[in-house]
Amino acid sequence: MSPRQTNPKDPVSGLPQKGIPEATVARLPVYLRALHGLKDRGVATVSSEELASAAGVNSAKLRKDLSHLGSYGTRGVGYEVEYLVYQISRELGLTQDWVVAIIGVGNLGRALAGYGGFASRGFRVAGLLDADSSIVGQHISGLTVEHTDQLETIIKDHGVSIAVIATPAAAAQPLCDRVVAAGVTSVLNFAPVVLNVPEGVDVRKVDLSIELQILAFHEQRKAGGPVGELPNGYIEVHQ
Amino acid sequence: MSPRQTNPKDPVSGLPQKGIPEATVARLPVYLRALHGLKDRGVATVSSEELASAAGVNSAKLRKDLSHLGSYGTRGVGYEVEYLVYQISRELGLTQDWVVAIIGVGNLGRALAGYGGFASRGFRVAGLLDADSSIVGQHISGLTVEHTDQLETIIKDHGVSIAVIATPAAAAQPLCDRVVAAGVTSVLNFAPVVLNVPEGVDVRKVDLSIELQILAFHEQRKAGGPVGELPNGYIEVHQ
DNA sequence: GGTTGTGAAACACTTCACAGCC
DNA sequence: GGCTGTGAAGTGTTTCACAACC
Numbered sequence: 001m002s003p004r005q006t007n008p009k010d011p012v013s014g015l016p017q018k019g020i021p022e023a024t025v026a027r028l029p030v031y032l033r034a035l036h037g038l039k040d041r042g043v044a045t046v047s048s049e050e051l052a053s054a055a056g057v058n059s060a061k062l063r064k065d066l067s068h069l070g071s072y073g074t075r076g077v078g079y080e081v082e083y084l085v086y087q088i089s090r091e092l093g094l095t096q097d098w099v100v101a102i103i104g105v106g107n108l109g110r111a112l113a114g115y116g117g118f119a120s121r122g123f124r125v126a127g128l129l130d131a132d133s134s135i136v137g138q139h140i141s142g143l144t145v146e147h148t149d150q151l152e153t154i155i156k157d158h159g160v161s162i163a164v165i166a167t168p169a170a171a172a173q174p175l176c177d178r179v180v181a182a183g184v185t186s187v188l189n190f191a192p193v194v195l196n197v198p199e200g201v202d203v204r205k206v207d208l209s210i211e212l213q214i215l216a217f218h219e220q221r222k223a224g225g226p227v228g229e230l231p232n233g234y235i236e237v238h239q
Numbered sequence: 240m241s242p243r244q245t246n247p248k249d250p251v252s253g254l255p256q257k258g259i260p261e262a263t264v265a266r267l268p269v270y271l272r273a274l275h276g277l278k279d280r281g282v283a284t285v286s287s288e289e290l291a292s293a294a295g296v297n298s299a300k301l302r303k304d305l306s307h308l309g310s311y312g313t314r315g316v317g318y319e320v321e322y323l324v325y326q327i328s329r330e331l332g333l334t335q336d337w338v339v340a341i342i343g344v345g346n347l348g349r350a351l352a353g354y355g356g357f358a359s360r361g362f363r364v365a366g367l368l369d370a371d372s373s374i375v376g377q378h379i380s381g382l383t384v385e386h387t388d389q390l391e392t393i394i395k396d397h398g399v400s401i402a403v404i405a406t407p408a409a410a411a412q413p414l415c416d417r418v419v420a421a422g423v424t425s426v427l428n429f430a431p432v433v434l435n436v437p438e439g440v441d442v443r444k445v446d447l448s449i450e451l452q453i454l455a456f457h458e459q460r461k462a463g464g465p466v467g468e469l470p471n472g473y474i475e476v477h478q
Numbered sequence: 479g480g481t482t483g484t485g486a487a488a489c490a491c492t493t494c495a496c497a498g499c500c
Numbered sequence: 501g502g503c504t505g506t507g508a509a510g511t512g513t514t515t516c517a518c519a520a521c522c
Contacts, residue, residue, distance in 0.1 A: 025453055025456050026449070026453055028452070028456075029446075029448065029449040029452040029453065030433070030449065032452070033431065033448075034433070054433070055433060056433035056435075090465045091456070091465055092452050092453075092455055092456045092459075093452075093455040093456050093458060093459030093460075093465065094452065094455060095465075096459070098451075098455050098458065100451070106350070107346060107349045107350035107353055108347075108350040110346045110350075111345070111346035111347040111349075111350050112447065114346055115447060115448075117431055117447075117448045118447070118448065118451075121448065121452070122455070123451055123455075161458055162451065162454055162455070162458065185458065185461060186454040186455075186457065186458045187454075188447075188450050188451060188454060192272065192356055194269070194273075194293070194294060194295035196295075200461070202454055202457045202458070204450045204453060204454055206445055206447070206450060207268075208351065208354060208356075208357070208427075208445070209268065209354075209356045209357065209360065210265070210268040210269065211427050211443045211445060212337075212339070212357075212362055212401065212427060213267070213268040213271075213331050213332075213333065213360070214264055214265055214268065214443060215401055215425040215426075215427060215441055215443055216331055216332040216333060216337050216361065216362075216401070216425075217264050217267075217330070217331045217332050218425065218441045219332060219337065219400055219401065219424065219425045219441070220331075220332030220335070221332075222424060222439070226329045226330055226332065226334075
């Protein structure tokens with residue numbers, strides 16, 4: 001959902017940048033997770049075939065993806081797990097810490113706050129915010145929930161660069177506007193709305209209901225295609 | 240994350256099917272949500288430009304997407320909101336009900352169980368299951384949590400066709416195997432693992448940590464590219 | 479022998495631009 | 501005049517298949 005980047009230009013020189021394809025970027029975290037698994041099991045070296053299988057892709061795609069980062073493998077041997085973990089982490093920006101604020105502390109916000117893989121890999125939750133005063137003050141996963149009035153202060157004091165929006169739909173856009181005005185340039189949106197943001201701000205959307213609808217489409221196709229009555233007054237015409 | 244469908248073949252005839260592009264399918268739910276919003280506001284007719292803007296895409300893409308469903312617009316006028324809602328719903332399989340089971344009732348499972356947009360649009364949650372006996376028996380969103388021992392029984396008795404897996408990573412694959420063995424052919428996976436499923440089963444993955452890592456990549460690039468020390472013993476060589 | 483890295487081909491998706499229709 | 505529907509062009513992604521290398 002982030003604005004598609006075609007031939008990204010360097011903001012300073014205006015020249016085309018090295019540029020890793022967006023599709024590749026989206027898979028690097030998957031490779032990274034598989035590599036961590038291998039590392040934990042004491043595996044030192046892995047072939048593209050093995051790693052691809054652990055990541056659920058085919059080996060040609062894996063090799064092409066990794067080739068965008070550099071030549072980090074050894075022909076006839078494979079990839080050194082630890083070295084590759086480091087290179088992918090670095091490329092993804094996980095060798096530095098990113099400060100996150102979670103806005104909206106309902107069930108979902110709580111689930112996110114308590115999510116382990118979060119803090120572990122370079123993401124630090126610096127604030128939990130909610131507009132509901134009966135939630136403000138609660139202690140969750142070692143943090144105290146603060147009121148959304150404090151949003152600008154918290155973003156600036158902690159240097160938040162990623163905002164996670166887990167509010168009801170109606171609250172999302174106004175909060176997003178404030179977050180962006182306060183300097184945040186990356187937003188992860190769980191609210192079921194399309195957020196409007198200025199150029200230069202990245203938004204990614206996670207939407208349960210959309211995922212279910214996509215599954216329903218395929219499920220229906222397995223079962224033999226669309227069925228259903230037309231609403232009153234309409235005549236069915238297949239093009 | 241569902242297996243990419245290139246030139247889908249009809250399971251019976253083996254001939255190529257009408258086939259709506261996967262990228263289009265993924266956007267139909269977004270259009271549908273925008274259309275519901277327009278309908279609620281009493282809008283009867285909408286142009287591709289207006290609808291595209293509400294959905295966060297450009298109008299050429301919207302028109303191309305809709306053209307895959309049929310010719311449902313009127314030149315010089317636009318699209319009739321209600322009729323389009325119906326056609327998209329039908330195409331997505333939302334004119335029939337889908338029975339869902341949620342497996343894993345931690346914070347995330349609770350958030351999913353309580354998600355309104357769920358029940359409203361053709362998805363009925365028929366079961367909440369957990370392996371933790373201290374959770375089993377709790378009442379959540381009008382349902383009683385049952386033990387995962389009951390998984391096969393619940394799937395068969397209620398005719399579950401979509402399983403939502405919201406368990407810890409280690410539990411996901413075994414539960415997925417059981418779910419598939421019981422006849423489920425669509426899985427929505429929130430656990431941070433790659434699920435292996437047989438041909439014919441669709442899996443979609445939602446992964447918070449991956450989304451954050453993709454945002455971190457773009458955030459880092461805005462800030463001027465990767466930084467970081469190499470681990471001991473490595474020499475940096477740019478291809 | 480085994481495995482990577484990569485041009486080239488195949489495929490998928492997006493955007494353009496305008497004919498066709500209301 | 502305005503807006504849809506769509507071929508054609510442009511762009512991005514995946515897969516193939518093999519040369520290069522260990």
